[in-house]
Amino acid sequence: MTLYTERGQGSAIEDFLAEHAQVLSIAGFFLVCILFFATMTDTFLTGGNILNLLRQAAPILIVASAMTFVITTAGIDLSVGSQVALVNALAAIAIAAGIPWPLVILMMLAAGAMIGLAQGWFIAHQEIPAFIVTLAGLSIFRGIALLLTKGYSIPIRDADGFTFLGRGAVAGIPIPAILSVLVAIIAYVVLDRMRYGRQVVAVGANREAARRVGMPARWVTASVYGLTGLASAFAGLLIAARLGSGSSNAAVGFELDVIAAVVLGGTSLMGGRGTIIGTVLGTLTIAAIGNGLILMHVSPFFTQIVTGAIILAAIWLNTRIFASGLRLGRKKS
Template identity: 40%
Template structure:
């Protein structure tokens, strides 16, 4: 009788593992391994203070990664999010310098990001230009605009402004940026998996012509995805400016690649048609943990992009050629 119950538990576990996406499961296991490894290597890593710092530091990447999941799932890409973030920090700082209410700086920052997304979306969707080329061009142009405005200098934000609370404040012991990222992630998961917009985005990435023939405005959906990506970068820029207390045109130089890496290792298919907001969120956390852990170990900061690139290649290779974790567990249970 006990053997039958034990066999039933094993079969149930194998069934559960089989239903889970292998790339997401692999990412969770990898994240736990990294967590344990850095906890052993550095006594300061697994502390409440450091976990709070990681949550705040990865918040901008996590927010934009959620929106980028929709973009890549639709078969596009957005290389301009880092430049949008930098421009947003500059615009928000400039507006706050005029002593207007902090809410104006927040709204203006997000609006500037959304406008940049609209420009990307219009050229990519309605002018039929590849999103890679469009966002590569706007990545350079928007960064140039930010540098032109500031002449390369940063614009300080007064410490007493309510605006800075968005990046430096806490709620229930956790930083406001982390809460913001969590809210955006929940909205993103609902939008991608439980709303028609998410179904359309996934369908466009799989077979855009079929979705168009079903009566869906595919150009509008793709433009909306890029607009959301721009707005998310705008929000990330507002949080970054508030946390650092400055608007800097030179900020977020490697931001786009970090976000795209988080999305891809999270299980979203670079060719479109498959996306995971939860995976993107975990991917952003994993990259943040790696950056923080290497910093605590006093290793060269130049090794971080090397580790990120190797991780990206490894995960893509494993997803394309590896045996799923579910199959591995099932074989072990049967042996």
């Protein structure tokens, strides 16, 4: 005769810690960074610097929110920085040609989505690895931007409404920061609360199993690259509006900051697990590190070394903590 017993109910606190280990760890690391830079500099926590940090972090957060979907499907998009530069240059050229700036915004957003979907088609339907497709895109889109601008910056004049999007503020809060938070909220709702988000997670966890149960796995895979294309166009427009010019040299290395923010926040590079809250914290951490090191008058040549080392250490610790959380959850079951 076999006796069955119910599984013992674990502590609610332990369950919470096990489930949210990585997000909690990056939140703790972010607070440590804030305290460190606040102690080392007198200006880090001033209102002006915080608003400046939020304004500069906004484009990264916008694209990182979309990149969370891509990495959750076990993909990668290395072309986002080049897409930002291309839209940045195209927007300046279009406005300089006399096209009304509201129409330019719509055109650029549509172009960004189409570029992303085109890459997604090669990845999902032609089954070319995302790394290869987007690496090619990184070179192609930056090259087109260079060809169009010949390496020069294109000034944006007589478009006060457009530049207000990048330089303006509402109740003292920079408009780019407000827009980036709205994007992050939408991304959170879609990924955590909507059917499409569940499909993204399922495709990342096991694409073939998702296809066999009737999910449009190829469409989902292609669509997430459309999201990064749309987000990159949005970020490119905000950068052009803030700087008042378009340049093919915009957003150099941008894709690395975006990917680092997403992975630092706890989204798995292997797919099947993504968190927008973690991405927000990862983005703020990346921005705080860069801003704080500058305020400490650290050499810009050394800043990249320090930033890279901190990111590597944080992600390593994140992985260890998450693994411990999983082991804790298994022991209770």
